[in-house]
Amino acid sequence: MNSPETLAHQVMGRIDELAAISETPGALTRRYLTDEHRRANHLVAGWMTAAGMAAAQDAAGNMVGRYGGAAGGPSLIIGSHLDTVVNAGKFDGMLGVLCGIACVQALHQSGRRMGYPIEVVGFADEEGVRFGTTYLGSRAITGALDPATFEQTDKDGITFRQALLDFGLDADRIGQAARRADDVMAFLELHIEQGPVLEALDRPAGAVTAINGQTRLSVTVTGEAGHAGTVPMASRRDALAVAAEGVLAVESICAQVEDVVGTVGILNTSPGAINVIPGDVNFTVDIRAKDDIARRDAVAAAIRAIRAAAEKRNCIAQVTVLHRAVSAPCSESMIAIIEKAIAAAGFEPSRMPSGAGHDAAAMAALCDVGMIFLRSDGGISHNPAERTSEADIAAGIRIMLNVLDEMEG
Ligand code: GLV
Numbered sequence: 001m002n003s004p005e006t007l008a009h010q011v012m013g014r015i016d017e018l019a020a021i022s023e024t025p026g027a028l029t030r031r032y033l034t035d036e037h038r039r040a041n042h043l044v045a046g047w048m049t050a051a052g053m054a055a056a057q058d059a060a061g062n063m064v065g066r067y068g069g070a071a072g073g074p075s076l077i078i079g080s081h082l083d084t085v086v087n088a089g090k091f092d093g094m095l096g097v098l099c100g101i102a103c104v105q106a107l108h109q110s111g112r113r114m115g116y117p118i119e120v121v122g123f124a125d126e127e128g129v130r131f132g133t134t135y136l137g138s139r140a141i142t143g144a145l146d147p148a149t150f151e152q153t154d155k156d157g158i159t160f161r162q163a164l165l166d167f168g169l170d171a172d173r174i175g176q177a178a179r180r181a182d183d184v185m186a187f188l189e190l191h192i193e194q195g196p197v198l199e200a201l202d203r204p205a206g207a208v209t210a211i212n213g214q215t216r217l218s219v220t221v222t223g224e225a226g227h228a229g230t231v232p233m234a235s236r237r238d239a240l241a242v243a244a245e246g247v248l249a250v251e252s253i254c255a256q257v258e259d260v261v262g263t264v265g266i267l268n269t270s271p272g273a274i275n276v277i278p279g280d281v282n283f284t285v286d287i288r289a290k291d292d293i294a295r296r297d298a299v300a301a302a303i304r305a306i307r308a309a310a311e312k313r314n315c316i317a318q319v320t321v322l323h324r325a326v327s328a329p330c331s332e333s334m335i336a337i338i339e340k341a342i343a344a345a346g347f348e349p350s351r352m353p354s355g356a357g358h359d360a361a362a363m364a365a366l367c368d369v370g371m372i373f374l375r376s377d378g379g380i381s382h383n384p385a386e387r388t389s390e391a392d393i394a395a396g397i398r399i400m401l402n403v404l405d406e407m408e409g
């Protein structure tokens with residue numbers, strides 16, 4: 001059997017191969033239902049097949065590889081995502097899929113089958129960059145896709161429904177991707193930490209306790225475009241001034257509550273000329289917390305502040321909820337198994353919550369979930385400088401193989 005070190009080296013090479021499939025030359029961007037998504041699925045399907053799995057794309061565009069067990073019964077699903085943010089790092093998501101494939105490859109090479117089937121999933125959309133709504137791939141697997149999401153549009157006005165058709169899929173058949181709870185034993189996700197905790201502890205891996213909930217809003221402010229030189233300050237209806245107050249309100253509201261974070265990541269102004277008062281502005285808000293009530297309170301306060309800023313300037317603010325996900329706890333039994341697996345690999349286990357969203361949060365609606373976090377260099381993520389060392393990836397593969405043994409019961 002290949003050693004975890006050999007497998008980690010192979011994973012590193014594959015990380016680079018996947019990172020070369022991008023919509024943007026010189027930077028990694030791979031959104032849901034694009035040609036690059038199709039090419040990434042094709043590459044991953046080849047690796048799944050070479051590792052002894054039967055590979056197929058499901059009705060939502062997730063790539064699924066299956067490695068049968070010595071007995072039938074429910075599967076352990078291992079997975080993470082293959083889509084990326086804009087100008088992304090190359091480890092976020094991909095690493096979990098590749099480590100899952102590496103573990104199955106190790107079993108296959110030694111002619112071994114676990115007592116249960118293993119499925120490795122490369123989820124099609126976790127980041128939600130294209131349609132603003134996250135976890136579309138994993139929610140299709142849990143059967144929890146809200147039909148309203150099919151009408152959500154990307155920045156070019158293409159609906160999710162149309163994008164599925166263009167990709168060769170059908171919104172009306174997406175239900176075929178759904179799995180039955182009695183067909184799934186548990187979900188295991190390995191992911192980079194994307195934060196500084198493990199590095200500060202000088203440990204390669206940790207067990208995640210819960211994944212924070214999140215709300216994403218789209219805010220459209222309508223004022224009136226006008227001449228920058230002639231319209232008196234008192235009679236302006238400046239939509240960007242409203243948005244600016246909104247951005248600062250999100251920052252101060254979230255800063256006042258422990259463990260609540262808020263971000264405005266996109267802001268577009270129209271008409272966008274140096275000598276024209278902005279008449280229309282659209283911006284996004286992303287608010288997260290481990291406590292669902294604290295998150296809801298912060299969202300409500302932000303919406304109140306945006307509406308008050310609009311009223312003050314005789315503008316109209318329209319708020320649409322793009323996405324809402326409750327905080328998702330990992331199962332105690334999976335946390336205990338992962339801690340044991342970390343210790344068996346020779347490392348000190350740590351428990352930690354996840355501030356970032358993960359497919360495991362959506363999968364928690366279907367089955368028990370557990371997550372292995374691997375140390376991120378400098379805690380950097382959603383940035384091309386994102387990196388996890390080959391030695392830590394080898395530790396992750398060793399830990400994942402230990403989890404597979406533990407799950408044997
Ligand atoms: C995904 O990485 C998210 O947390 O937004």
Ligand code: MN
Nearest residue numbers: 085092127382
């Ligand atoms: Mn991400």
Ligand code: MN
Nearest residue numbers: 092093126358
């Ligand atoms: Mn991720």
